[in-house]
Amino acid sequence: MSYWFQDPGIKALLPLATSTSIKGLTTFFNMPALVIGANSLAESFMPQPSIIDIFNSRCTTRRSFFVTDEFSERFALKAARVLEGAGFTTFIWNKALPEAPIENVKECAVEMVKFEPDMIFAVGGGSVIDGAKGAWVLYERPDITDLGQVHPLNLLGLRKKAGFAALPTTSGTGSECTMAAVLTDTATHRKVPIANGDLFPDIAILDPEFTLSMPPKLTAGTGLDALAHAVDGIMTPASNDLTDAMGLRAIRLIFRYLARSYRNAKDREARFRMMIAATMAGTCFGQNSCALTHGFGHAVGSLFGIHHGLSVGIFIPYALQYYRSVTGKFLDICDELKIEGASDEERFSRLVQKIRDLLKELDVPLSLKGLGIAKGAFETRMEDMVLFAMEDIDTFFSPRPITEGESEKILRYAYDGMDIDF
Ligand SMILES: [Fe+2]
Incomplete structure (x- = not known):
C-alpha cells in the first residue's frame, strides 16, 4: 500500500501552507455545528429547538447509520432511540476496532452501502470517529479503493449521499471537529493519517455524560x-x-x-x-x-x-x-x-x-x-x-x-x- 504523504509532489507543496508569505491570503476556518450538554439527546419534549429539528432539516430519506464499538454501543442506542421516536430508521454497526484498521473500515463501508443512509453517526472515541470517516469516503466514492491516497488536495465531493455527525465518548481526539482521520495499516504497522476539507463533520454532539465511564x-x-x-x-x-x-x-x-x-x-x-x-x-x-x-x-x-x-x-x-x-x-x-x-x-x-x-x-x-x-x-x-x-x-x-x-x-x-x- 502506498500513502499520499510519501508523494514528493504533495510534500513539496506542504511548506507553502506554512509560508508566512502566503499565509493569510486565504484562510478557511471550518467547524461543525456544535450541540453541547447533558440534555442534547433529550427524549422528552423541550421548549427549544431539538436535535431532531436539525436532522429533520438535513435528512430526506431519514436513514441513520451508527458506527460504534461494543463499549460505546449503549450511547449509540440512546441516540438511535431518540431518532426512532421521531420516525427515523436506524442501523447500528458495533464492530469498530481500536486504531481503525483499514480492513475494519472497509467492512463498515460494505454495510453502509447496503443500508444507504443519509446521515452517518459516529459514536465512540477517536478510533471510531476516524474509522467512520474512512467508511464514509468509501460509501460516497466507491471509485476510491486506496484510503491511503486521501489527502488535502483531493476533490472528494462528499455529502452527495450522507451527512456526518460525531458523538465523542472521550475527551481528547478532537476528531469531531477536524478534517483528519488516522487509520492503521496493520500489514505495515503504520498509522495512515488522511486529511481533507470534506471530512469536517456536519454536527458534533458533546454530551459529557458519555465520558463519565472512561477509566x-x-x-x-x-x-x-x-x-x-x-x-x-x-x-x-x-x-x-x-x-x-x-x-x-x-x-x-x-x-x-x-x-x-x-x-x-x-x-x-x-x-x-x-x-x-x-x-x-x-x-x-x-x-x-x-x-x-x-x-x-x-x-x-x-x-x-x-x-x-x-x-x-x-x-x-x-x-x-x-x-x-x-x-x-x-x-x-x-x-x-x-x-x-x-x-x-x-x-x-x-x-x-x-x-x-x-x-x-x-x-x-x-x-x-x-x-x-x-x-x-x-x-x-x-x-x-x-x-x-x-x-x-x-x-x-x-x-x-x-x-x-x-x-x-x-x-x-x-x-x-x-x-x-x-
Ligand atoms: Fe492526537
Missing part, C-alpha cells in the same frame, strides 16, 4: 492528546489568531480539569470542561496541523503498540525544547497559565516543569524507557522510528525543521528522559 488511564491518555493538539497547534507556523485563541483556552481548561477528572471519574464539571477543551484543541490543530508531538508519537505508538494519547503526551516537553531555539511563542502559553519568571528562559523552564508535573499527576512516565520499552527493541526499531517520524505529515509542520540525525537524537533523549540541549 482513569484512558482519561489521562485522551486528555494528554488534547494538550498535545493545543500546544502543537499553537506552535506550528501554520497557526493563526483564531486557532491560537482556541488552543490557549483549551490549555487553560486542561490544566484546571484533567487531573480532576483523572482522580474522580464522576466529577461532572471536570468532565464537561474537558469535553469543551478537547473540542477547542481539536479546532486549534484541526485547521492546520500538529507538529512533532504527533510526528514522534505516531512513530513510537504504532511500532510499540502504545495508546495514541500517551505516546504523543510524553513528547510534549521534548518537542517544546526542540522548538525553543527558533520561536518565543511559548510565551503566549506562559501568559495564559500565568507562569512568571525573571527571564524568558526561566519562564520556559517553568512551563516545561508544569507539563512534567501534570504528567506525574496522571501517573504517566516522563520517558520512553519508563513506558517499558526494552532497550534492545528500541534499538532494533530505530531505523523505522526515524523513517516513520520523518515521513509523518505532522513533522512537516514543525516550527523548526528536523533532519534524520536530529530525529534519532530526540528519540534517544526521550528514551532516557534527558532535556533536549541541541
Whole structure:
C-alpha cells in the first residue's frame, strides 16, 4: 500500500501552507455545528429547538447509520432511540476496532452501502470517529479503493449521499471537529493519517455524560492528546489568531480539569470542561496541523503498540525544547497559565516543569524507557522510528525543521528522559 504523504509532489507543496508569505491570503476556518450538554439527546419534549429539528432539516430519506464499538454501543442506542421516536430508521454497526484498521473500515463501508443512509453517526472515541470517516469516503466514492491516497488536495465531493455527525465518548481526539482521520495499516504497522476539507463533520454532539465511564488511564491518555493538539497547534507556523485563541483556552481548561477528572471519574464539571477543551484543541490543530508531538508519537505508538494519547503526551516537553531555539511563542502559553519568571528562559523552564508535573499527576512516565520499552527493541526499531517520524505529515509542520540525525537524537533523549540541549 502506498500513502499520499510519501508523494514528493504533495510534500513539496506542504511548506507553502506554512509560508508566512502566503499565509493569510486565504484562510478557511471550518467547524461543525456544535450541540453541547447533558440534555442534547433529550427524549422528552423541550421548549427549544431539538436535535431532531436539525436532522429533520438535513435528512430526506431519514436513514441513520451508527458506527460504534461494543463499549460505546449503549450511547449509540440512546441516540438511535431518540431518532426512532421521531420516525427515523436506524442501523447500528458495533464492530469498530481500536486504531481503525483499514480492513475494519472497509467492512463498515460494505454495510453502509447496503443500508444507504443519509446521515452517518459516529459514536465512540477517536478510533471510531476516524474509522467512520474512512467508511464514509468509501460509501460516497466507491471509485476510491486506496484510503491511503486521501489527502488535502483531493476533490472528494462528499455529502452527495450522507451527512456526518460525531458523538465523542472521550475527551481528547478532537476528531469531531477536524478534517483528519488516522487509520492503521496493520500489514505495515503504520498509522495512515488522511486529511481533507470534506471530512469536517456536519454536527458534533458533546454530551459529557458519555465520558463519565472512561477509566482513569484512558482519561489521562485522551486528555494528554488534547494538550498535545493545543500546544502543537499553537506552535506550528501554520497557526493563526483564531486557532491560537482556541488552543490557549483549551490549555487553560486542561490544566484546571484533567487531573480532576483523572482522580474522580464522576466529577461532572471536570468532565464537561474537558469535553469543551478537547473540542477547542481539536479546532486549534484541526485547521492546520500538529507538529512533532504527533510526528514522534505516531512513530513510537504504532511500532510499540502504545495508546495514541500517551505516546504523543510524553513528547510534549521534548518537542517544546526542540522548538525553543527558533520561536518565543511559548510565551503566549506562559501568559495564559500565568507562569512568571525573571527571564524568558526561566519562564520556559517553568512551563516545561508544569507539563512534567501534570504528567506525574496522571501517573504517566516522563520517558520512553519508563513506558517499558526494552532497550534492545528500541534499538532494533530505530531505523523505522526515524523513517516513520520523518515521513509523518505532522513533522512537516514543525516550527523548526528536523533532519534524520536530529530525529534519532530526540528519540534517544526521550528514551532516557534527558532535556533536549541541541
Ligand atoms: Fe492526537
